[in-house]
Amino acid sequence: xxxxxxxxxxxxxxxxxxxxxxxxxxxxxxxxxxxxxxxxxxxxxxxxxxxxxxxxxxxxxxxxxxxxxxxxxxxxxxxxxxxxxxxxxxxxxxxxxxxxxxxxxxxxxxxxxxxxxxxxxxxxxxxxxxxxxxxxxxxxxxxxxxxxxxxxxxxxxxxxxxxxxxxxxxxxxxxxxxxxx
Amino acid sequence: xxxxxxxxxxxxxxxxxxxxxxxxxxxxxxxxxxxxxxxxxxxxxxxxxxxxxxxxxxxxxxxxxxxxxxxxxxxxxxxxxxxxxxxxxxxxxxxxxxxxxxxxxxxxxxxxxxxxxxxxxxxxxxxxxxxxxxxxxxxxxxxxxxxxxxxxxxxxxxxxxxxxxxxxxxxxxxxxxxxxxxxxxxxxxxxxxxxxxxxxxxxxxxxxxxxxxxxxxxxxxxxxxxxxxxxxxxxxxxxxxxxxxxxxxxxxxxxxxxxxxxxxxxxxxxxxxxxxxxxxxxxxxxxxxxxxxxxxxxxxxxxxxxxxxxxxxxxxxxxxxxxxxxxxxxxxxxxxxxxxxxxxxxxxxxxxxxxxxxxxxxxxxxxxxxxxxxxxxxxxxxx
Numbered sequence: 382x383x384x385x386x387x388x389x390x391x392x393x394x395x396x397x398x399x400x401x402x403x404x405x406x407x408x409x410x411x412x413x414x415x416x417x418x419x420x421x422x423x424x425x426x427x428x429x430x431x432x433x434x435x436x437x438x439x440x441x442x443x444x445x446x447x448x449x450x451x452x453x454x455x456x457x458x459x460x461x462x463x464x465x466x467x468x469x470x471x472x473x474x475x476x477x478x479x480x481x482x483x484x485x486x487x488x489x490x491x492x493x494x495x496x497x498x499x500x501x502x503x504x505x506x507x508x509x510x511x512x513x514x515x516x517x518x519x520x521x522x523x524x525x526x527x528x529x530x531x532x533x534x535x536x537x538x539x540x541x542x543x544x545x546x547x548x549x550x551x552x553x554x555x556x557x558x559x560x561x562x
Numbered sequence: 563x564x565x566x567x568x569x570x571x572x573x574x575x576x577x578x579x580x581x582x583x584x585x586x587x588x589x590x591x592x593x594x595x596x597x598x599x600x601x602x603x604x605x606x607x608x609x610x611x612x613x614x615x616x617x618x619x620x621x622x623x624x625x626x627x628x629x630x631x632x633x634x635x636x637x638x639x640x641x642x643x644x645x646x647x648x649x650x651x652x653x654x655x656x657x658x659x660x661x662x663x664x665x666x667x668x669x670x671x672x673x674x675x676x677x678x679x680x681x682x683x684x685x686x687x688x689x690x691x692x693x694x695x696x697x698x699x700x701x702x703x704x705x706x707x708x709x710x711x712x713x714x715x716x717x718x719x720x721x722x723x724x725x726x727x728x729x730x731x732x733x734x735x736x737x738x739x740x741x742x743x744x745x746x747x748x749x750x751x752x753x754x755x756x757x758x759x760x761x762x763x764x765x766x767x768x769x770x771x772x773x774x775x776x777x778x779x780x781x782x783x784x785x786x787x788x789x790x791x792x793x794x795x796x797x798x799x800x801x802x803x804x805x806x807x808x809x810x811x812x813x814x815x816x817x818x819x820x821x822x823x824x825x826x827x828x829x830x831x832x833x834x835x836x837x838x839x840x841x842x843x844x845x846x847x848x849x850x851x852x853x854x855x856x857x858x859x860x861x862x863x864x865x866x867x868x869x870x871x872x873x874x875x876x877x878x879x880x881x882x883x884x885x886x887x888x889x890x891x892x893x894x895x896x897x898x899x900x901x902x903x904x905x906x907x908x909x910x911x912x913x914x915x916x917x918x919x920x921x922x923x924x925x926x927x928x929x930x931x932x933x934x935x936x937x938x939x940x941x942x943x944x945x
Contacts, residue, residue, distance in 0.1 A: 403742060406571055406743075407571045410570075410571045410743075410744045411569065411570075411571060415744075416743070416744050417571070417744060418743040419741070419742040419743070420740065420742075421740065424681065425596075425681055443743070444851045444854035444855040444858070445851050445852050445854070445855035445927075445930055446737070446741055446743070446851060447927060449929075
C-alpha cells in the first residue's frame with residue numbers, strides 16, 4: 382500500500398460524484414482511521430456540466446487538498462474522459478463508463494472501461510452508476526476494504542433502507558465485475 | 563473536561579455551524595448564498611432542536627439587523643454570507659460596532675467583485691473585513707484553515723464577541739467552507755465558553771455604555787429589568803444622543819482601543835518550522851495549506867522555510883510579523899487576491915527585507931509549486 386492515494390472522480394453534475402467521494406473519504410476516516418480530504422469543483426449549474434471530486438487518502442495529515450498527481454481517475458462522461466486522458470501518467474489508472482464514454486484514445490495510463498450506466502439500469506436505477514464504479518475502484522486498487530465502504534453506505538442511508546439496499550447491491554455489482562490488478 | 567473524542571468526517575461549513583451551536587449561539591438570521599448556504603441549511607434544521615430560532619430573512623440588510631436585535635435580547639446570534647451579502651451587511655455591521663452588540667458574521671469568501679464566480683474561491687475581502695463599514699472602529703476578524711478550525715475557532719469568535727461587546731467577522735473561504743475532512747470533536751468545557759458580563763448594579767443606576775473595570779460596559783438584555791438604550795448615533799454612557807466633542811472623542815477612540823489594547827489576548831498566530839528558517843511564508847486561510855505542502859517539498863531539498871499563519875487577521879499581528887521580518891532573509895505572501903495582506907506585511911517590515919506576493923484571481927487555488935517558485939525568486943534577490 383502506498384502512503385498517499387490521490388483519486389479523481391469526474392463526470393457531469395448530477396451523477397453523484399461528490400456523494401460517491403464522501404463515501405470513500407468517510408470509509409477511510411471512520412472505518413480505517415486514516416486521514417482523507419474531499420474537495421469538489423463544479424459550476425453554478427445543478428447538472429450537465431463538468432464536475433469533479435478530488436479525494437486524498439493518507440496515513441498522515443493532508444495539507445493541500447487538491448490532487449496534484451493522479452493515482453486513480455474515474456470518468457463517467459466523455460467530457461471528463463477527454464480532460465484527463467492526456468494528462469495522467471503511466472503509473473495511474475483510468476476507469477471509465479463505457480456506456481457513456483465512446484471515443485477512446487490511446488494513453489500513457491492503463492485504461493479500463495465498464496458499462497456502469499447500463500449495469501445501473503439493470504439494477505433499476507441509473508443514479509447508482511457511481512456506486513458500481515466505486516465498487517470497481519475498490520476491487521482493482523485495494524485502497525480500502527470492502528467492509529469499510531459497505532459500512533459507510535450503511536451509515537449514510539441509515540434512515541432509508543431501500544436506498545441502502547440499492548447502493549449495497551450497486552457496490553457488490555462493482556466488486557463483481559472488476560478484477561484485482 | 564476534554565473527552566469523548568469523536569472522529570468525524572465533516573465539511574467546513576457544517577463545522578462552522580456546529581461550532582456556533584457549541585459556543586451557545588441560539589439565533590440565526592440569514593439569506594442563503596453560495597458558498598455559505600450549508601450554514602443556513604444546517605442552522606434551519608439544528609437550531610429548533612436546540613431550542614433556538616432560525617429566521618430566513620428577505621436580504622442581508624435585514625439579516626444583520628435581526629442578529630443585532632436578537633443579541634440585544636440576550637441570545638448569542640450569528641449570520642453567514644458571501645461577497646455580495648457581506649457588502650450589504652456593512653451598514654448594519656456599523657450599528658453593531660456603535661451599539662457594541664456582540665454577534666458573529668461568517669463570510670465564506672468567493673470570487674468577486676459583485677456576484678463574480680459563485681462557486682469559486684477568493685480572499686478578496688481581507689481589507690473589507692477590516693474597513694467595510696464606515697467610520698473609525700476596531701473589529702476582530704478570525705480566519706480558519708482546517709475544518710477543525712471551523713469548529714474550534716468559531717467558539718473563540720463568539721467568546722471574543724461576548725467578551726469585548728463587538729461584532730466578530732469569521733473570514734473563511736470557499737476552499738475551507740466546502741472542504742470535507744477528518745476532524746476530532748471534543749466536548750467543550752463549559753468554562754471555555756464566554757458569555758457577556760451582565761450588570762450587577764440597581765436597574766435605576768444602569769448605563770449601557772458605562773465602561774466598567776474590565777474596560778467593557780456590562781450589557782443587560784432587552785426585556786430584563788434594566789433599560790437598555792442602544793443607538794447607532796453617537797451617544798453618551800446612558801445611551802442618549804450626545805454631540806459634545808469630548809463625548810464623541812471618548813467613544814470613537816473606545817471602539818478602536820477596546821480591540822487594539824487587547825491585542826495580546828485576541829491575536830492568534832501559528833508558527834511552522836520558523837525556529838531556524840531562512841525564509842518565511844506569511845499566510846491566512848486556505849493558502850496556509852498550499853504553503854504547508856510547499857514547505858514539506860522544500861524541506862526534502864534541505865531548504866529552511868517556515869510559515870507564520872495569521873489566524874487573527876484583525877487586529878493585525880504587527881509584533882509577530884515584525885519578529886519574522888527581523889529573523890528571515892525574505893518573505894513570500896500568497897493570497898487569492900491582488901495583494902491585500904502584503905500591504906500590512908510591508909508596513910511592518912522595518913528591515914526592508916524582500917517581500918513578494920503570490921497573487922491569484924483566476925478562481926483556482928494556489929498550487930504549492932507557485933509558492934516554491936517565489937521562494938526561489940526571493941533567494942536570488944540575496945545573491
